[in-house]
Amino acid sequence: MSIKKIPLLITLCLFATISRAQENSKKTPEFLQYTESTWVDSIMKSLTPQERIGQLIWVSAYSNRGPEHRADILKTIKDWNIGGLVFFQGDPVTQVKLMNEYQNASKVPLMGAIDAEWGLGMRLDSTISFPFQMALGAIQDDNLIYEMGKEMAHQIKRVGLHLNFAPVADVNNNPNNPVINYRSFGEDKYKVAEKSIAYMQGMQDGGLITTAKHFPGHGDTSTDSHFDLPQINHSRERLNDLELYPFKELINAGINGMMVAHLNIPALDPSGVPSTLSKAIINDLLQDQLGFEGLIVTDAMEMKGVTKGNLPGIVDKQAVLAGNDVLEIVQDVSKAITEIKKAVDKGIISQKTIDARVRKILAAKQWVNLNKYEPLPVSNLLLDINNPHALLLERKLTEASLTVLKNEADLLPLKHLDTLKIMSVSIGADKKTTFQKTLDLYTKVDHFTLPMEASQKEMEAIKKELPQYNLVIVGVHDDTPRPRNTIKFSESVQSFIQTLPFNNTVVAYFKNPYSIDKLNNLDNAKGLIVSYQDGESAQDLSAQLIFGGVGANGQLPVGIGKKFKAGDGLTIKGGIRFKYTLPEDAGMDSKTLYHGVDSLMNQAIDLNATPGGQLLVAKNGKVVLHKAYGLKKYNDTTKVSLEDIYDLASVTKISSALPAVMKLYDEGRFDLDKGIDDYLRYFKNSNKADANFREILAHQAGFNPYITYWKNTLRKNGSYKWSTIKKDSSARFPIKISSNMWLHRNYQKKIFKAIKKSALLEKREYKYSGLLFMLLPTMIEEITKEDFVNYVDQNFYNKLGAYTLTYNPDKKFNKNQIIPTEHDFMFRHLPVHGTVHDEGAAMMGGISANAGLFSNTNDLAKLMQMYLNMGTYGGEEYIKESTVKEFTKVQFPENNNHRGLGFDKPFLEYKGVNSNTAKDASSDSFGHTGFTGIMVWMDPKEELLYLFLSNRVLPTRENTTLYKLNTRTNIQQVLYDAIK
Known part of the structure; x- marks a missing residue:
């Protein structure tokens, strides 16, 4: 026997049995506690019978339609004492101003509603849209959906509203559904129920009235009820098992509202009337059999699914007779109230029934604190809505989907x-x-x-x-x-x-x-x-x-x-x-971080400490700030972009030869206790032969800081010596310094000779020196038998995906992408742009471990994060953890030397503004700075990475304002403040 042939009495008994079982676990909507409250009593006494009917009527409102629409709403409020407004398109500031005005004009506080299934962004500009429900249906952690509901409640209340027509509890089992589809949590009734409940509970715990929709289930339709009346021909047994399941679960969980759809469902009501007008569906099924006691709201009464064949006013009366508490967006308020009042006067519906529904509406208003209504401020409105928690939550939901x-x-x-x-x-x-x-x-x-x-x-x-x-x-x-x-x-x-x-x-x-x-x-x-x-x-x-x-x-x-x-x-x-995300995702405060960094960087730019710069901050492997500031050069309009590349100056030391040395150390091909002469025979019997690499890399070997190699190319009259530099390239002069400066092929030997013959300092104590780093590329080539640049490219940069981390960038990149440095009036006699700023590195053909590397923040950060990860990145080990720890620890603290091996470290004692790091940088931290205005720093204790790139040497190296302002370390301190 088919379900259609079961006598109605048996079917009703079946639903009654189900209803009794559900009753034991059903949670009553919280707002119903106020139906007999003092405030509700006082409002009821103040209302005429017609005004009470007006509370059942809610009309549409817009914040983008101008003064005529505003006047119409104010007149409707005054003339008919309507119960609520349903807001659609507009902007949040106008929305709040209008709602304040409408509330002030209303005898009874208005319930403000919105159809914001995926957030205010569904209706209001400049606000957040969370993922659609189909995407949320893919999420395995329903706590995120609960959190979304709670945040949505905050946002909706902040714009002066109190009710959200959500969640959509329809089971979308028809792929061709034109109206539900992506608005549904999916085709699994259990998951739809679970996620609908999580969403509902979040909103209700946030103090928002919710309405599940579209009862009794709009998922298996191929018609859009906005344009016609869909028909669902499933059996009552199937409807009870599938379509009704999420709604029953939501009722048991205590949802405080239910929206009824415009559907023709013969198994539930053979009369063919839309479900919104069906007493069998609303009164008998929803209220009596399923035991729902909360607000019952119609779908929009202007939709053709209900208006087709029904006259304005008459259709609204029928909706009230069917059992609806709220008529959403009626076509004609005057006719609706008139027809409902006639029905009351004729005894078709009792005043007692109307009053009970009005009390329910008023109770909901009290539950959302409209009994204590106060106008909402518009100050900080957009910041309150687009708050860091909400912005991060939107990304978390998207990621989880x-x-x-x-x-x-x-x-x-x-x-x-x-x-x-x-x-x-x-x-x-x-x-x-x-x-x-x-x-x-x-x-x-x-x-x-x-x-x-x-x-x-x-x-x-x-x-x-x-x-x-x-x-x-x-x-x-x-x-x-x-x-x-x-x-x-x-x-x-x-x-x-x-x-x-x-x-x-x-x-x-x-x-x-x-x-x-x-x-x-x-x-x-x-x-x-x-x-x-x-x-x-x-x-x-x-x-x-x-x-x-x-x-x-x-x-x-x-x-x-x-x-x-x-x-x-x-x-x-x-x-x-790297994960590119928001500060809160890494436990940092975005307001502290963004405001602090922006203000210090803008100060530096305003005071001409640097034309501009790039910054990157990562914590726990999460990039939380990646920003370009200012201009590429003064008196220009070209802004710095994140793709632009900077001269890294001395940061080259820890970014080129040092990772190669560490890798060779891992492989047993390099020994820290050996000296230069063990790897470069040229230095046998020199005054540097007995200095080991541990001392040299820690700047403890007594080497001089620097040799001005370029001065040896000049005669006393300032012209270049015949055997050094020519204006044009040739086989003898193949090394390009600039377009009209070509260095002799053997000049590198003179640089090595100058290093070899340079005097040592009287005492072996800490003194920063770049001399070794001029030699390291050649030493690495001797050990590996490979070209130095190819070696670091293949073993580090290419694997890291760091394709802007490079020497001689003018050979690979458009000059417009390379940030200019100094106007060199001493050696090259032209603006330096596209080639290395450091003269010594320039004379090495742009390839040195002392200077010469270029990069943007993002690519350099990959290498630095590898260090911070103790040698790994992208699922691959580049350097052993023990090696990274050895090279980044202080080597000679007994000599008051704070340096690691190649890496800089915080001073052994903090020296205030004269320190090389922020006050809160840990003793485990390490990094380096560069002459062109660069700073990179890593702190394993906080898993914090900081990169600061600038061209402070433009137009001259004499500009030391960046140092005087202490911009780099002041910004670094902001990072720690943001963590706190």
Whole structure:
């Protein structure tokens, strides 16, 4: 026997049995405690019968429609004593001002409602949008969804509202659903219920009225009730088992509101009326059988799913007769109240029933403290809404939703970057995307874009490039703000996607996952990430996932045809490379950090200490500040960008030869207790032969600080000696210093000779010297039998993905990307731009361990983070932990020497403004500074990394304002203050 043939009495008994079982665990909505309160009693006594009906009516309001709309709302409030306003599009500041004005005009405080399923950003500009519910359905930690609900309550209340028409508790089991779809938590009724409850509890614990929707279940429809009345033809047994399940669980959990949908469900009401007008569905099923006692709200009474065939006023009366407490967005307030009042006067509905519903509404108003209403301030409104916790929470939710469906051969996260030649293609984009910009942070990637309606020529150009790369990263984008289940790409673009070389392709899908089923072969990609939507965070974090900045454990909330089933999702470990995030994610206060750093950096720029600079701060492997400041040079308008590269000066010491020396030390090919003459025979029998490398690297060997090698090229009259420098290159003069300065091929020997013959200091005590670092590249070549630059490139920079960390940048990069340094009037007699500032390094062909490296903050930070990680980065060990610890510890404290091996360390005793580090830098910390205005510092105790790049030597090295201001160490102290 089919369920349809079961007598109604038996069916009602079935529901009654279920209802009694649920009653034992059902939690009553909290606001109902106020239905008989003194305040509610006083309001009821002040209202006429017509004014009481007005409390059932809520109308739509906008904060972007101008004075005429405002006047209409004020008139409606005055004339009809309506119970609430449902706000739609606008901005938060105007929203608050209007709500204050409307409240002031109302006899009874107004309930302010909003349809903000994914946050205020659904309706108001300049506010946050959290991920859509389908993305949230992939999250395994429902605590995050609870936290979102609580934060949403804070934000909604901050703009003067009290009720959110959320959560959507529909089970979306129809992939073609045009109205629910991405708004649902998914197709699993248990997960939909669990996540709906978490969301609801967060909002209600935050003091917000919530309404589950769209009762009794809008998930399995192919019609949009905004435009027509959908029909659901399932049996009552199926509806009870599936569609109603989340709503029943929410009722048991104490949800305080329920929104009824406009649906035709013959199994629940054979009359064919919309569920919003159905006594059988609202009164008999929702209230009597399921025991719901909270607010019952209609879906918008202007939607065609209910207005079609029903007259204004009449339809609103029918909605009240069916059992609704609140009529949301009626077409005509006057007709609605008039028709309802007629029904009361005729005894069709009792005044007692109306009064009970009004008391319920008033009780909800008291629960949200409208009995103590005060106008809201607009000061700091945007900061209160876009607060650090909310911004981080949005990213946490997005990260937790990322779902990896394919990861063949453990491709993700990418490893061995030095073996990869990568191209990215953003499909559905006509300019470089956020996804591609974030990919750039990890390694060199060549980017291409393909618009939705791309020409055959554009596609052929990309196809021609594909064979040159061994890894293709594809972003499939969506040009709509909401991820609908559609494919808008032209047929030719779809064909292009389906013919990609999936054997070496990673796809990040920024669209509704259902639509994957409409693209053949996409499931054959070697790596497939579902990101659910095309927002900034989804793009950014998906790119980070590919390189291991973040991990993934999302699970697909819906099935995708026969390709993937609900619950699919692989776990990917993150944290092997930088995570780019917000300060709060690393336990730092963003206000302290941003304000402190910005003010000090702006002070330095305003006082001409430097034209501009780049800063990067990372804590716990998380980049929390990565910013460019100011201009590339004075009297210019070109701003510094994060891609620009700086002359690292003496930071080259710890960034080039030193990691090579440490690696050779690990391999037993270098001994700290041996001297220069053991590796460079030229120094046999010199006065430096008995100094070992431990002493030399700790600046304890008595070496002179520096030799001005360039002066030896000059005659007394200032011209260059014949055997040193020529204006043009030749076989004898192949070393380029500048475009019109070419150094003799043997001059390097003269530099070595000058070092060899240089006198030693009288005492072997701490004295900073760069002489050894002029020799180290040659020494490393002697040990390894490899070209020095190739050696550090292959063993460090290429593996790290640090492609801007380089010597002689003018050979690789456009000059516009290289920050200029000094106007050299002593040696080169021209502005130095694109080549090393240090004269000695310039005379070494730009390749020295004393100076010569260039980089942006991001790439240099990878090497420094490797040190901070005690030798590892990207899942690979570069240097043994014991070696890093040996080189970064103080070597000769008994001689009042604070240095490590190559690395600088904090002074043994803090010397206030004369110290080389911030007061709170730990004794374990280490780093280096550079003459051009550079500072890098690592603190293992706090897992803190700090990089400061500038060109303070422009236009002259005599500009020492940066030192006098103590900008670098003052900024460093801000970092510790932000941690506190």
